[in-house]
Amino acid sequence: ETSADALTRYFYPLYLLSMKRLGSPPFSLDFFLNHLKHLHHHTKLFLIWKNKQVIAALLGFTTGSRVHIAFSVSDPQFWELRANDFVHWHCIKWAVNHGYQVFDFGTVRYESQRQFKKKWGVEFRAYNHYYLYPSVDTTRVTPSSSSSASIQFLSSLWRKWMPMSLAQVIGPTLHRLMVR
Numbered sequence: 001e002t003s004a005d006a007l008t009r010y011f012y013p014l015y016l017l018s019m020k021r022l023g024s025p026p027f028s029l030d031f032f033l034n035h036l037k038h039l040h041h042h043t044k045l046f047l048i049w050k051n052k053q054v055i056a057a058l059l060g061f062t063t064g065s066r067v068h069i070a071f072s073v074s075d076p077q078f079w080e081l082r083a084n085d086f087v088h089w090h091c092i093k094w095a096v097n098h099g100y101q102v103f104d105f106g107t108v109r110y111e112s113q114r115q116f117k118k119k120w121g122v123e124f125r126a127y128n129h130y131y132l133y134p135s136v137d138t139t140r141v142t143p144s145s146s147s148s149a150s151i152q153f154l155s156s157l158w159r160k161w162m163p164m165s166l167a168q169v170i171g172p173t174l175h176r177l178m179v180r
Contacts, residue, residue, distance in 0.1 A: 001045055001046075001047050002036070002040075002043055002044055002045040003036075003045075004033055004036060006045055006047065007029070007032050007033060007036060007045060007059075008029060008033070010047055010054040010057060011032070011045060011047070011054075011057045011059060011071075011073065012029050012032065014054065014056070014057050014073040014074065014075060015027075015032075015057075015071060015073045016164055016167065016168060017073070017075065017076075017164075018073040018074070019167070019171070020158075020159065020162070020164055020167060021076065021159065022155070022159070023154075023155030023156055023157075023158045023159035024155065024158065025158065025167065025170070025171035025172075025174040026167055026168065026171040026172070027171070027172060028168075028171070028172035029168075030172075031172065032059070035061075039061060042061050042062045042063060043059070043060075043061055044059070044060050044061065044062060044067070044091070044094075045057065045058070045059050046058040046059075046060075046087050046090055046091045046094070047087075048074075048083045048086050048087045048090070050078060050081065050083070053075075054075075055074060055075045055077075055078040055081070055083045056072075056073065056074035056075070056078070056083035056084050056086065056087045057071075057072075057073050057074070057087065058071070058072050058073075058087045058088065058090075058091050059071040059072075060091065062100065065099070065100055065101040065102055066100065066101070066102040066103075066104055067091070067095045067100045067102070067103050067104065068104040068106065069088075069091070069103075069104065069105055069106050070106060072084060072087070072088070074087075084116075088120070091103075092120075105117045105120065105122050107127050108124070
């Protein structure tokens with residue numbers, strides 16, 4: 001169900017909930033809508049429903065023979081139903097049925113992600129990230145480690161004290177500042 005409406009009504013609210021739980025500033029809705037606009041035929045959104053409510057979603061992209069999972073979100077109220085597993089299984093089944101040969105689960109940033117991906121039989125490989133800074137002095141850019149004590153502290157503050165309505169407003173600005 002890959003559409004601007006589905007991204008806005010179903011995916012984005014679960015995404016905001018997940019970012020709050022993880023203590024991370026969210027991307028803006030426009031970030032996702034622009035991906036859809038410019039990568040429409042390559043953007044894939046899978047939704048899991050229970051009683052007319054979306055309880056899990058998976059947003060990914062296709063390129064060549066590869067499916068890359070970019071965002072996996074779910075409602076903690078329904079974790080016992082394993083909706084996250086089901087949405088991944090559904091996406092993998094779709095990928096196989098459409099001739100894709102590589103299913104990229106994405107990066108591993110923390111141990112529970114590693115355990116989740118390991119149970120699917122994932123082959124872990126080094127992940128490379130390349131940044132394009134058209135007008136920034138790249139000699140001054142140093143990526144921060146998400147496991148540093150200061151980032152962990154800020155993350156806990158975000159998780160505990162940041163109201164969802166305010167997170168939507170300042171989260172995208174924080175993302176822009178973090179890559180400068």
